[in-house]
Amino acid sequence: MFTFLSILMLQVTIKLIILFLILMDCYVFNKSILFNIYTSILFTTYHHPLI
Numbered sequence: 001m002f003t004f005l006s007i008l009m010l011q012v013t014i015k016l017i018i019l020f021l022i023l024m025d026c027y028v029f030n031k032s033i034l035f036n037i038y039t040s041i042l043f044t045t046y047h048h049p050l051i
Contacts, residue, residue, distance in 0.1 A: 018038055022042065
């Protein structure tokens with residue numbers, strides 16, 4: 001149970017970090033290659049059945 005919870009927390013933290021990076025990237029670079037990479041990663045992680 002504890003391991004499952006820690007894995008879940010880790011995934012949430014990673015997603016928050018990615019979101020923060022997207023926001024920072026939007027603010028600094030507006031439309032960049034990194035932004036596209038981040039959004040594609042975020043999209044795949046959110047729509048992935050295992051995550």
